[in-house]
Amino acid sequence: MNSIKIVAVPGSLREASLTKKLLFSLQALAPDDVEINVFELNDIPIYNKDVEDAGYPPSVLALRQAIAEADGIIFATPEYNGSFTGAIKNAIDWASRGGLLAGRPVAPLSGSPGALGATKAQQSLRLVLEHLGMYVLTRPQIAVPQLDKKLAGDRIADEQTAEFLSTWLTIFRDWIVQLNK
Numbered sequence: 689m690n691s692i693k694i695v696a697v698p699g700s701l702r703e704a705s706l707t708k709k710l711l712f713s714l715q716a717l718a719p720d721d722v723e724i725n726v727f728e729l730n731d732i733p734i735y736n737k738d739v740e741d742a743g744y745p746p747s748v749l750a751l752r753q754a755i756a757e758a759d760g761i762i763f764a765t766p767e768y769n770g771s772f773t774g775a776i777k778n779a780i781d782w783a784s785r786g787g788l789l790a791g792r793p794v795a796p797l798s799g800s801p802g803a804l805g806a807t808k809a810q811q812s813l814r815l816v817l818e819h820l821g822m823y824v825l826t827r828p829q830i831a832v833p834q835l836d837k838k839l840a841g842d843r844i845a846d847e848q849t850a851e852f853l854s855t856w857l858t859i860f861r862d863w864i865v866q867l868n869k
């Protein structure tokens with residue numbers, strides 16, 4: 689395998705989203721042979737089987753294509769009311785059709801300005817990814833607490849967090865390579 693393509697999907701739509709910034713910070717922390725493409729969900733409509741039957745909307749086609757072309761997927765979520773966000777669930781619902789997600793390597797990630805890093809959100813996301821038969825990276829599990837204080841723009845300024853994320857990306861890269869052997 690030459691360069692490894694990862695599509696990274698943030699579960700928040702807002703412009704100043706900490707989750708988006710966390711994903712944009714990953715490229716600088718990834719091994720040299722890993723490319724990370726952040727795919728934002730702002731244009732994805734709510735899943736509707738009638739719409740699917742009439743033909744995937746262009747934004748959904750773009751999401752499905754980005755996932756199909758990637759060697760691995762990162763879903764990053766904040767916590768909304770003790771769970772992962774509707775935006776991520778909706779993207780998963782669209783992407784799951786036709787078995788596109790089954791058997792694909794995936795690494796869940798979470799972060800929050802709070803003290804726990806959206807651990808409950810990540811746990812509930814993991815259950816859905818496992819349900820789909822995805823190959824979910826089991827460890828290390830990264831949930832970044834006080835994310836607002838660890839970012840400087842689109843960069844992780846906190847050294848320890850940067851180190852954790854860098855190691856996590858290397859382990860995910862190795863997991864993808866292993867699964868593709």
Ligand SMILES: Cc1cc2nc3c(=O)[nH]c(=O)nc-3n(C[C@H](O)[C@H](O)[C@H](O)COP(=O)(O)O)c2cc1C
Pocket residue numbers: 700701702704705706707708766767768769770771799800801802806
């Ligand atoms: C509807 C809603 C529910 C939330 N519920 C939780 C929660 O259960 N636990 C938590 O730690 N933070 C919760 N938060 C705070 C989010 O973690 C915080 O707004 C975070 O910055 C959102 O992610 P973003 O910056 O990527 O948009 C909630 C925020 C919203 C808008």
